[in-house]
Each structure stands twice: as structure tokens, then as C-alpha cells.
Amino acid sequence: MDGHDVSAGLRSDDPALGLRAVGALHRQAELTEARYVALARERGWTWEQIGDALGVSRQSVHAKYGNPGKGG
Template sequence: MDVEELSQRIRSNDPALGLRAVGALHRLAEQVEAESVALAREQGWTWEQIGDALGMSRQSVHARYGK
């Protein structure tokens, strides 16, 4: 699903289309977050710095991505 299609679905009066678009956006956000956390760790960021950037505790970020 591309950006234009997501945009159309979000504006749709059909809740099924809107909800599918929300799901796709959620999955994309999770993927971008995971890749950004991995990059930050490769560049020497601490879990605290990453947590601050995400508005989460360092413990929460570490529990989610520290594997």
C-alpha cells in the first residue's frame, strides 16, 4: 500500500478501509522505530538516550529491543 492509497483510505467513509490503513501505518511505524533504535545503538547511543527520544523509559526500550 503506497502513501496515496493510505491517504485515500484514511479519508474514506468506510471504517473497514480506515482501520486497515491504521493497521498499515502502525506496522510501518514499528518497522521504522526498530530500524532507528538499531541504528542508534550501532552509533553508540545509550538506552536512556533512545528512551528519551521515544518518550519511553530506558527499561521499556531495552526490554523491547535489547535482544
């Protein structure tokens, strides 16, 4: 689903289109978050700083991204 399709899906009254658009947004948000977490770590940010920026605890962001051998 490209950006135009996502926009159209979010304006649609068809639940199938709307839910596909929401799924695409979730996937894009996850990819974008991972990119910026990695960039922040490369630049020396602490897990606490990253968690604060994301509005979550340092523990949750570290659990998600801090253990490369465990999918994060």
C-alpha cells in the first residue's frame, strides 16, 4: 500500500480499506522508530533519553531494541 492508497483508505468508509491503511501506518511507524532509535544510539543517546523522547520507559525501549540477538 503506497502513500496515496493509505490516504484513500483512511478516508474510506470501507472497514477493509481503512484497516489495511492502519496496518500500513503501523508498519511504517515501526520502521521509522527503529531507524531513529538506531541513529540515537549511534550518536550516544542513553536508553532513558530515547524512552523519554518516545514517551515510554527506558526498560521498554531497551527490551525492544537493546538485544540484537533477541530480535531487537
